Amino acid sequence: MAVRFDIITIFPGMFSSVVSESIVGRAVKSGLVEINRVDLRDFTEDKHRSVDDRPYGGGPGMVFKPEPVFDAVENVLGEVGSSAEPGIRKIILTPQGRRLDQPLMRELSGESRIVLLCGHYEGFDHRIVEGLGFEEVSIGDYVLSGGELPAMVLIDGVVRLLPGALGHPESSEQESFENGVLDFPQYTRPPEYRGMKVPEVLLSGNHAEIEQWRHERALERTRASRGDLLEKLELQETGQELDNT
Numbered sequence: 395m396a397v398r399f400d401i402i403t404i405f406p407g408m409f410s411s412v413v414s415e416s417i418v419g420r421a422v423k424s425g426l427v428e429i430n431r432v433d434l435r436d437f438t439e440d441k442h443r444s445v446d447d448r449p450y451g452g453g454p455g456m457v458f459k460p461e462p463v464f465d466a467v468e469n470v471l472g473e474v475g476s477s478a479e480p481g482i483r484k485i486i487l488t489p490q491g492r493r494l495d496q497p498l499m500r501e502l503s504g505e506s507r508i509v510l511l512c513g514h515y516e517g518f519d520h521r522i523v524e525g526l527g528f529e530e531v532s533i534g535d536y537v538l539s540g541g542e543l544p545a546m547v548l549i550d551g552v553v554r555l556l557p558g559a560l561g562h563p564e565s566s567e568q569e570s571f572e573n574g575v576l577d578f579p580q581y582t583r584p585p586e587y588r589g590m591k592v593p594e595v596l597l598s599g600n601h602a603e604i605e606q607w608r609h610e611r612a613l614e615r616t617r618a619s620r621g622d623l624l625e626k627l628e629l630q631e632t633g634q635e636l637d638n639t
């Protein structure tokens with residue numbers, strides 16, 4: 395199923411490499427993905443094409459004004475509605491949002507249209523957040539200069555989950571976070587490099603043993619650096635057991 399992204403931004407040029415290179419570029423070329431960049435400054439009326447103004451109450455920095463943002467969103471969607479429309483996800487990228495993770499990426503990969511609103515400066519006039527009914531999404535607990543890189547992260551993560559986007563469809567199913575754990579270590583040729591050997595089991599051709607080895611290494615890695623993921627997994631499994639009784 396094809397997905398359309400509408401990106402509302404003051405830096406549409408930042409997306410040029412993402413739409414033309416690598417997996418997203420290939421998906422665009424093959425028609426699996428459509429990316430529509432909307433320049434927020436096209437919805438301004440003054441000669442400086444200003445999209446921002448000083449914050450009420452004082453303080454440093456500037457804030458996105460509501461008028462150009464509402465006009466741009468209305469132009470893209472036809473109307474501004476806070477109600478959920480099937481197949482359309484409307485997202486504001488902001489550090490205050492729900493954390494973007496693999497389950498959310500999967501959820502979004504089932505939509506047919508995703509509208510992304512990228513902020514800048516100190517962020518948005520809060521009437522934009524309240525009045526547009528967009529959901530707020532953050533890519534992590536840090537502050538970037540704008541929503542463009544977060545939007546690119548989201549697009550890349552969603553596109554690689556679309557059937558047909560990757561050379562091997564199972565690639566995305568075996569990756570970190572898909573089964574609640576991190577990916578196992580991978581090796582390729584040569585079998586020995588600078589005294590470091592590829593684990594014997596991977597050269598054995600015994601698929602059951604290889605699977606077992608990979609499973610154990612994935613758990614080991616997850617335990618070492620992301621104990622929180624294992625705790626979540628254990629809780630889910632306990633919940634399932636309770637449900638089944």
Ligand code: SAM
Nearest residue numbers: 487488513514516517532533537538540541544
């Ligand atoms: N004043 C805001 C705060 O303290 O939360 C930060 C604004 S930031 C400098 C400008 C814009 O970058 C935000 O409006 C948002 O669109 C984007 N942004 C920055 N960090 C982000 C993150 N972690 N996730 C998603 N968007 C982010």
